[in-house]
Amino acid sequence: MLPPVKKDRVITQLPMCFSPNAALHVKDGFHPQVKAACQLQKTDTVSFNLAKVIVVGDVAVGKTCLISRFRKGAFEKNYKATIGVDFEMERFEVLGVPYSLQLWDTAGQERFKCIASTYYRGAQAIIVVFDLSSVSSLAHARQWLEDAMRENDPSSVLLFLVGTKKDLSPVSTATDRPLSRSPPQSPDQLVQIEQEAVRLSEEIKAEYWAVSAKSGDGVRDFFFRVASLTFEANVLSEIEKSGTRHIGDIIRLTDSTEADCQPTKRKSNCC
Numbered sequence: 001m002l003p004p005v006k007k008d009r010v011i012t013q014l015p016m017c018f019s020p021n022a023a024l025h026v027k028d029g030f031h032p033q034v035k036a037a038c039q040l041q042k043t044d045t046v047s048f049n050l051a052k053v054i055v056v057g058d059v060a061v062g063k064t065c066l067i068s069r070f071r072k073g074a075f076e077k078n079y080k081a082t083i084g085v086d087f088e089m090e091r092f093e094v095l096g097v098p099y100s101l102q103l104w105d106t107a108g109q110e111r112f113k114c115i116a117s118t119y120y121r122g123a124q125a126i127i128v129v130f131d132l133s134s135v136s137s138l139a140h141a142r143q144w145l146e147d148a149m150r151e152n153d154p155s156s157v158l159l160f161l162v163g164t165k166k167d168l169s170p171v172s173t174a175t176d177r178p179l180s181r182s183p184p185q186s187p188d189q190l191v192q193i194e195q196e197a198v199r200l201s202e203e204i205k206a207e208y209w210a211v212s213a214k215s216g217d218g219v220r221d222f223f224f225r226v227a228s229l230t231f232e233a234n235v236l237s238e239i240e241k242s243g244t245r246h247i248g249d250i251i252r253l254t255d256s257t258e259a260d261c262q263p264t265k266r267k268s269n270c271c
């Protein structure tokens with residue numbers, strides 16, 4: 001028997017997007033069908049209770065620090081993905097339903113661009129990470145996405161483009177800067193890189209976020225959004241597959257709910 005979900009992992013409302021200009025949607029609540037299904041759900045055998053989330057991007061952009069900041073609530077410079085364990089589980093409760101994200105981090109394979117297809121396969125969300133202070137890491141984002149997409153169905157995957165190291169403002173001291181990062185950017189360059197990131201997000205239909213693993217800024221909100229959107233997509237897809245009335249022991253929709261809310265096909269950029 002699993003221990004109860006921690007209080008700080010309980011999601012009752014759909015979290016806001018980071019930028020309305022580059023969001024998967026800007027509505028302010030969960031889909032009515034999802035809310036209805038969760039109210040009526042039978043607890044133990046839900047089949048939508050898990051999402052595989054993969055994290056890709058250039059080496060040293062901050063992927064591992066991002067995950068570890070969320071998992072442990074701290075900035076761990078020397079955190080290493082455990083060799084031999086491919087993912088970490090992060091447990092939530094969404095609208096009263098237990099739900100987990102399987103967060104897949106590379107164990108350094110991205111250095112050699114030889115990530116195995118098992119890493120990519122079956123992802124419900126792809127998080128493409130770049131370093132807000134490195135133009136080249138953003139330029140490589142598209143290639144990371146293409147590689148990851150080769151193993152996935154574009155119509156059922158949610159994409160996130162995440163700029164990290166937001167704390168590295170142009171006034172940061174040199175000692176704050178990790179060795180791996182590019183030379184300091186001017187304020188104009190930072191604005192430009194964000195504009196380019198928003199433009200790319202629109203093009204690839206990703207949701208854009210800027211975060212800092214060091215300060216923690218945006219990290220929790222971001223992962224809550226990932227959990228909520230993948231959860232919503234999973235439930236909607238279950239409803240759609242079931243042809244409404246009955247999904248084994250999983251969801252029962254009342255007649256009124258069926259009449260009000262016919263299942264709709266989810267688009268990757270819109271709900």
Ligand code: GDP
Pocket residue numbers: 057058059060061062063064065066076077164165166167168176177178179180211212213214215
């Ligand atoms: P990965 O190779 O993409 O997993 O990158 P890491 O998570 O190992 O981070 C690479 C380097 O960037 C390390 O030196 C981290 O300390 C640094 N780093 C990661 N996130 C941040 C951040 O939010 N702010 C700052 N200032 N440095 C960061």
Ligand code: MG
Pocket residue numbers: 063064065081105106108
């Ligand atoms: Mg890493």
